[in-house]
Amino acid sequence: MTDTCIFCKIVSNDVTATIVYRDEQATAFRDIHPAAPTHILIVPNKHIESVNALQAEDEQLIGHLFTTAARLAKEEGIDRKGYRLITNTGIDGGQTVFHLHLHLIGGQRMRHPMG
Ligand code: 5GP
Ligand code: ZN
Numbered sequence: 321m322t323d324t325c326i327f328c329k330i331v332s333n334d335v336t337a338t339i340v341y342r343d344e345q346a347t348a349f350r351d352i353h354p355a356a357p358t359h360i361l362i363v364p365n366k367h368i369e370s371v372n373a374l375q376a377e378d379e380q381l382i383g384h385l386f387t388t389a390a391r392l393a394k395e396e397g398i399d400r401k402g403y404r405l406i407t408n409t410g411i412d413g414g415q416t417v418f419h420l421h422l423h424l425i426g427g428q429r430m431r432h433p434m435g
Pocket of ligand 2: 322325326327328329366367368418419
């Protein structure tokens with residue numbers, strides 16, 4: 321937990337969000353500015369700044385974020401038609417919140433190209 325991180329505050333319930341899933345390792349909540357009908361952010365409960373800060377000990381946790389994404393995609397009813405999972409890293413990657421997160425985006429055909 322860092323005092324200034326908005327996602328740490330959502331994990332600790334100090335900031336309100338529409339939480340769709342939570343367990344000991346991860347929290348998932350709806351993006352405040354959805355880019356598609358389904359736009360969920362899946363974050364580790366512990367503060368990890370970005371992919372750059374990952375350690376070998378985080379490998380199980382990262383796998384858990386993906387299996388959580390798969391389950392939520394099913395719950396949202398977008399698993400069969402498909403969806404996009406995005407992790408922006410650093411300024412050039414478009415990261416604006418420096419607490420690692422997966423964007424789960426779906427419910428429409430993706431239009432914008434990579435890059
Ligand atoms: P990034 O640009 O770092 O990949 O993604 C950050 C995402 O967090 C953005 O899509 C933005 O809309 C979302 N976001 C930023 N602040 C908040 C917030 O306070 N609550 C929620 N639910 N989403 C947020
Ligand atoms: Zn954080």
